Amino acid sequence: MKYKTSISYRKEKLKQLLNVIIKHENEIVSSLYNDFKKPEFEAVVTETSYVISDLKDTIKNIDKWAKPKWILPSLLNFPSSDYILQEPYGKVLIIAPWNYPYQLALCPLIAAVAAGNQVVVKPSELTPNTSAIIYKIVSEVFDKEHVEVIEGGIEVSEKLLSQRWDYIFFTGSVAVGKIVAKAAAEFLTPVTLELGGKNPCIVDENCNIKLTAKRIIWGKFINAGQTCIAPDYILVNSKIKSKLIDALKTEIILAYGENPEESKDFARIVNTKNWKRLVSFLENETILYGGKINESDNYIAPTLIDESKLDSLVMQDEIFGPVLPIISYKEESEIEKIISKYEKPLSFYVFSNNTKWAKSIVKKYSFGGGCINDTVVHFSNKRLPFGGVGYSGIGAYHGRLSFETFSHKKSIVNKSTWLDLPMRYAPYKGKLKTLKKLLNWL
Numbered sequence: 001m002k003y004k005t006s007i008s009y010r011k012e013k014l015k016q017l018l019n020v021i022i023k024h025e026n027e028i029v030s031s032l033y034n035d036f037k038k039p040e041f042e043a044v045v046t047e048t049s050y051v052i053s054d055l056k057d058t059i060k061n062i063d064k065w066a067k068p069k070w071i072l073p074s075l076l077n078f079p080s081s082d083y084i085l086q087e088p089y090g091k092v093l094i095i096a097p098w099n100y101p102y103q104l105a106l107c108p109l110i111a112a113v114a115a116g117n118q119v120v121v122k123p124s125e126l127t128p129n130t131s132a133i134i135y136k137i138v139s140e141v142f143d144k145e146h147v148e149v150i151e152g153g154i155e156v157s158e159k160l161l162s163q164r165w166d167y168i169f170f171t172g173s174v175a176v177g178k179i180v181a182k183a184a185a186e187f188l189t190p191v192t193l194e195l196g197g198k199n200p201c202i203v204d205e206n207c208n209i210k211l212t213a214k215r216i217i218w219g220k221f222i223n224a225g226q227t228c229i230a231p232d233y234i235l236v237n238s239k240i241k242s243k244l245i246d247a248l249k250t251e252i253i254l255a256y257g258e259n260p261e262e263s264k265d266f267a268r269i270v271n272t273k274n275w276k277r278l279v280s281f282l283e284n285e286t287i288l289y290g291g292k293i294n295e296s297d298n299y300i301a302p303t304l305i306d307e308s309k310l311d312s313l314v315m316q317d318e319i320f321g322p323v324l325p326i327i328s329y330k331e332e333s334e335i336e337k338i339i340s341k342y343e344k345p346l347s348f349y350v351f352s353n354n355t356k357w358a359k360s361i362v363k364k365y366s367f368g369g370g371c372i373n374d375t376v377v378h379f380s381n382k383r384l385p386f387g388g389v390g391y392s393g394i395g396a397y398h399g400r401l402s403f404e405t406f407s408h409k410k411s412i413v414n415k416s417t418w419l420d421l422p423m424r425y426a427p428y429k430g431k432l433k434t435l436k437k438l439l440n441w442l
């Protein structure tokens, strides 16, 4: 049975959610800190404020988004009025990751509720403090039949995936994305899969080196590199490689000081398992800067490494941590050789003052989304669809598209009865010639 809710009811619940979220903002920020020392600034900018802004935007626009959309009718159906109705899918499952554990659970939840669905959210078990505050917030606002948070790890997730859903929205790794897709196939459930990838960052010889370095360092080391759209590795023109490295070192020091372990602005790796995975990447690599580690705190310094081989450990999969390989190229053909070795990435960055060249590069390669002369910031424009392609994901969301993601679009032709052209009805004898002429004319 569907849990249908009027637009005014949905809006009312979203307003209540906004109040409760604002009331608990400090608690959310401290949960994120307790989970992996997410700096307060990053917690506010990338999690709490982001969610509040998304929620306000949804409340403001829900009436407009939910309205039937009038479509130009086809002359073949003359006279008719045509429109698209958006209906809730029904029961929606949202599975969230740990790296932006609050935002990536709440934003899909907001859109699914706005679109009129019943929702179950499964936050990540790796960030238990944030998972608990999400549970608390949702329980304060919604009754369980409408929106429920089910906490737990892989077993809980597997159990949820074995049930039938009308839509599944998953954010996480490619490997688990495949598990979700298989489970969804059992019931032909539509999915959004927001996954990851190995995101290249190309730096042309003709660029503003200082600004390039500043923007790469920010995008790479925010959240200690545990960002799905962080630049994964740099491909730099060999002519400016050493200048870029100097500039990158300078920007690390400007951002986090000589000892980033003491900086309040640098997060930790989420758990020892991921810390060990990242530490293993440093073995047999030439460290240009950083490299300091501390297991007791899951700390890895912002680290630059030199000319990693494509078959090295660090260049196999998405790094997802504060380790940045810098690889130089002499010819453009080398860029292609490296990028085409990997699946289509979630994001892609190119730094160049030659706009024509940069535009040709972003046109040439297939990827989810990206920037020319910046990193990560394409995420922040709600009017840009956010999602991957190929192995980096299926579907996209943000802004109005989030509402549409959780809505089935019903196409309706409302045909008038005052005129009924006889052309389409049998017997067809003598009609084909006229029909062909008509179709040609249309």
Ligand code: NAD
Pocket (backbone or CB within 6 Å): 095, 096, 097, 098, 099, 100, 104, 122, 123, 124, 125, 152, 153, 154, 157, 158, 161, 171, 172, 173, 174, 176, 177, 179, 193, 194, 195, 196, 197, 227, 228, 229, 318, 320, 346, 388, 393
């Ligand atoms: P993950 O795939 O390990 O876990 C995501 C969720 O799936 C968690 O809630 C977890 O409990 C659940 N899960 C884990 N293993 C499962 C299994 N075998 N069966 C069923 N459910 C399972 O991902 P993660 O480590 O939490 O997050 C990191 C990954 O997420 C990275 O690859 C990153 O690129 C990606 N990511 C993508 C986006 C995006 O918007 N595209 C955003 C953030 C993170």
